[in-house]
Amino acid sequence: xxxxxxxxxxxxxxxxxxxxxxxxxxxxxxxxxxxxxxxxxxxxxxxxxxxxxxxxxxxxxxxxxxxxxxxxxxxxxxxxxxxxxxxxxxxxxxxxxxxxxxxxxxxxxxxxxxxxxxxxxxxxxxxxxxxxxxxxxxxxxxxxxxxxxxxxxxxxxxxxxxxxxxxxxxxxxxxxxxxxxxxxxxxxxxxxxxxxxxxxxxxxxxxxxxxxxxx
Amino acid sequence: xxxxxxxxxxxxxxxxxxxxxxxxxxxxxxxxxxxxxxxxxxxxxxxxxxxxxxxxxxxxxxxxxxxxxxxxxxxxxxxxxxxxxxxxxxxxxxxxxxxxxxxxxxxxxxxxxxxxxxxxxxxxxxxxxxxxxxxxxxxxxxxxxxxxxxxxxxxxxxxxxxxxxxxxxxxxxxxxxxxxxxxxxxxxxxxxxxxxxxxxxxxxxxxxxxxxxxx
Numbered sequence: 001x002x003x004x005x006x007x008x009x010x011x012x013x014x015x016x017x018x019x020x021x022x023x024x025x026x027x028x029x030x031x032x033x034x035x036x037x038x039x040x041x042x043x044x045x046x047x048x049x050x051x052x053x054x055x056x057x058x059x060x061x062x063x064x065x066x067x068x069x070x071x072x073x074x075x076x077x078x079x080x081x082x083x084x085x086x087x088x089x090x091x092x093x094x095x096x097x098x099x100x101x102x103x104x105x106x107x108x109x110x111x112x113x114x115x116x117x118x119x120x121x122x123x124x125x126x127x128x129x130x131x132x133x134x135x136x137x138x139x140x141x142x143x144x145x146x147x148x149x150x151x152x153x154x155x156x157x158x159x160x161x162x163x164x165x166x167x168x169x170x171x172x173x174x175x176x177x178x179x180x181x182x183x184x185x186x187x188x189x190x191x192x193x194x195x196x197x198x199x200x201x202x203x204x205x206x207x208x209x210x211x212x213x214x215x
Numbered sequence: 216x217x218x219x220x221x222x223x224x225x226x227x228x229x230x231x232x233x234x235x236x237x238x239x240x241x242x243x244x245x246x247x248x249x250x251x252x253x254x255x256x257x258x259x260x261x262x263x264x265x266x267x268x269x270x271x272x273x274x275x276x277x278x279x280x281x282x283x284x285x286x287x288x289x290x291x292x293x294x295x296x297x298x299x300x301x302x303x304x305x306x307x308x309x310x311x312x313x314x315x316x317x318x319x320x321x322x323x324x325x326x327x328x329x330x331x332x333x334x335x336x337x338x339x340x341x342x343x344x345x346x347x348x349x350x351x352x353x354x355x356x357x358x359x360x361x362x363x364x365x366x367x368x369x370x371x372x373x374x375x376x377x378x379x380x381x382x383x384x385x386x387x388x389x390x391x392x393x394x395x396x397x398x399x400x401x402x403x404x405x406x407x408x409x410x411x412x413x414x415x416x417x418x419x420x421x422x423x424x425x426x427x428x429x430x
Binding site: 103106109110145146147148149177179180187190194196197200202207208210212214 | 361393
């Protein structure tokens with residue numbers, strides 16, 4: 001599959017590398033298409049990798065991942081909107097506000113969410129919120145954390161969620177727990193104030209939630 | 216131990232019954248001390264059970280559980296404040312606001328929490344926030360859900376958290392994950408918007424989170 005990764009930070013480069021290793025063609029999208037981080041990544045990324053602006057990456061791709069900080073999510077999604085029309089966008093952003101220190105507060109929560117804001121800003125795009133609930137080394141490598149643990153997702157388009165489930169399944173995830181439409185991004189993002197405190201208490205991000213269920 | 220359960224709703228009566236079965240003396244506290252639900256409960260509760268007003272139950276007890284709806288938590292805690300001076304109060308309330316339907320929003324979150332509000336209102340009382348993260352049939356009966364699953368807690372007083380851990384341990388819980396001081400109630404309460412959506416998606420409240428950790 002031709003996959004655009006929008007964002008060249010730690011998360012974006014980690015995901016791009018995993019997607020290449022999984023046999024996909026990857027375009028790493030950035031503001032200028034030639035950021036230092038992107039060029040350094042490209043030098044070792046091989047034939048199936050390419051670089052582009054957010055617009056170029058989105059237009060080229062079959063599916064895209066929004067992998068930027070919460071503060072930039074809407075601006076970057078907006079630049080990708082035209083190229084992504086009719087396509088699936090995996091939104092893994094979190095509206096984290098570190099301006100008052102750690103643990104971060106959320107810049108939006110309770111009656112709205114960043115996932116909903118992205119979907120409202122890109123009505124032609126099929127947004128699936130997932131992967132925002134765990135550390136980036138685990139996102140496309142669940143086996144890095146032994147034992148049972150879960151992925152959650154939500155979105156308005158059932159076919160898009162099915163497509164994302166299959167992509168994630170190819171990286172080792174079981175069927176994600178589907179919470180329903182995109183308004184459920186409120187629940188997925190409000191997990192972060194607990195995640196960040198668990199991160200501090202446990203001294204590591206190498207953990208994930210498992211929903212233990214009755215028989 | 217002499218334990219006051221403040222609240223005669225489903226949660227309070229469930230907890231009171233479990234505490235009696237665990238060998239504790241229990242006073243079920245209510246507004247008048249003789250609500251219909253309390254009197255009906257008392258008729259079958261045996262010799263180690265008693266009824267009282269919130270003030271009476273708090274003054275009698277060694278330790279109390281705040282088991283009322285979030286909307287009433289501060290008012291009830293305030294009535295118990297004098298009787299609880301120097302004692303431990305387990306706050307298992309959640310600031311759920313159902314006025315806009317299900318799933319509920321939170322009436323306080325992000326920059327404050329109900330746990331912090333209770334602690335601020337009762338500065339002489341050692342508040343431990345825990346048990347708010349799961350369905351009431353599991354609170355004092357973790358074995359009702361087979362497999363590994365976790366309890367979380369926070370509070371300003373280390374000795375109080377130790378005392379609560381021992382009480383919970385006597386009901387089968389492993390050591391709760393201690394998130395730190397009472398400000399971490401923000402994380403524990405912001406789990407509810409995800410819990411309520413999981414409840415809807417799974418069609419049952421008989422689940423709990425397990426924090427899967429690396430080796």
